Amino acid sequence: MNVRAQSDYCSVVIGLGSMGYGIAESLLNAGLRVWGFDVDPTRETSLRAKGAQPGSRNDAVAQADAVLCVVVNAAQTEDVLFGAEGIADRMMDGAVFVSCATVAPEFARAMSARLAAMGIDYLDAPMSGGSVRASEGRLSMMASGAPGAFDRAAPALDAITETLFRLGDDAGTGSALKVVNQMLAGIHIAAAAEAVTFGMSQGIAPATVLEVISKCAGTSWMFENRVPHIVAGDYTPHSAVDIFVKDLGIVGNVAHAAKFSAPLTAAALQQFVAASGAGFGREDDSAVAKIYARNANLTLPGDEV
């Protein structure tokens, strides 16, 4: 397969939220030609000021080697491809569509099959790492798809990933691993909130729980990353409560369809649903601690008393 030289390689990012914008920056930093599109035109303008190409989405997609779709969910992904302004029938023969949203494995398989029939490769490539790592080109990506899809996407993937897990030829495997990761991430955030507030119920300050547990066998990546938000009383969203309402909902649906009983997932999801229902959906996901605190009549750091 011919893959264009780095300086001629055309990459399109659809969805310039915190993750998509960071990805587009990393593609620019790698010297690729980059177009970026978003429902919010100020995001597009901002990216162009950093070196992104001008021009319409239709024109950009028609010359793209890789289209990276960094939208929120399966419905938006399907709309990008096959909606009223869908790009599937505008992409070049042999181009690759890199799907980055967290979706059910079955959805990834369905999209891959529809695109294959049109001569377009699909890379099932959800990611892990947050917006800072996205803009540093240091994401982890759990990717599966045809070898040709990996080859065609390679210049873009090299630019945005620190760790690329290559999980075989079949769409769906990448998404399955991502769903497993989100299951654990969501459980661990809720568990961290449960532990910190439980400690408070025993008279232990959140900062003490953070200091001690982060050096003991009870620690987790999420515990060490999110508990500082609770200790600081700062719920500025890095990733929002509603993201886990969505993602643990996907986990629950996939598990249910497989008749897989997932009681910890279910318990964690209900805590995030409660946090969203109580009005904290757009706060940092660590705000799930507020549900535990309310239910136990505890005053979290930063609470007005």
Next chain:
Amino acid sequence: MNVRAQSDYCSVVIGLGSMGYGIAESLLNAGLRVWGFDVDPTRETSLRAKGAQPGSRNDAVAQADAVLCVVVNAAQTEDVLFGAEGIADRMMDGAVFVSCATVAPEFARAMSARLAAMGIDYLDAPMSGGSVRASEGRLSMMASGAPGAFDRAAPALDAITETLFRLGDDAGTGSALKVVNQMLAGIHIAAAAEAVTFGMSQGIAPATVLEVISKCAGTSWMFENRVPHIVAGDYTPHSAVDIFVKDLGIVGNVAHAAKFSAPLTAAALQQFVAASGAGFGREDDSAVAKIYARNANLTLPGDEV
């Protein structure tokens, strides 16, 4: 306060299970005088072959600077102190009783008060780290108690800990932190089992889940420590299922008493209870995965098929 010189310092370990035996070895390695006692006399004989002192428990306790109680639970701890052969009224004035079992904070406070009335210090000092670290003198200890108790116990604590969290003057605080740690540890083991078997339901091999997730945000200390047991199909107990039936039971009781709602703890506990009920109570705690596998009709590594 006078603390005896290292070579004259007398330490007694009561309970020579995997943790207590390792602690006794570390005390010997530090050059202290050590007595060790267990319901199984072969454990005592074995420790004496490594340099422990001969003599009766009553005689040893009467000259001990520190008695380290490394039994399984609160009932055994209370029996060691105040049972038919109780040592509380045999200990020297000003000696320290170092309580290492995982117990409810309220129990620690009650024991401390009873001993204080007899002129004996109580150190609330549960630990984290496993039997290997115990024998290497590299435990973490979450300790609270009077400053004099820390001073009197210092030669022993120096010999057995890598990290000593000094959590204030009040018995109960150490146990509260330990209970928080066990809450998270138990949830994370059950979550790891839930995630690995859920991955299997999606066609992903346990070894792949281990490889990928351990490098992503979904990882935890317990995930990285226990999932290799599942991948290997080796349930030789490092720490048994029944330990978490006990410890998450303590967490649940303490939470209930504080009217603290702990749904993830409750969900995890029920999975361990099911594992114990199905006959896996003495297997490694990662055997909680067998409940998930049975319920989803999955075949784990090492299963006969």
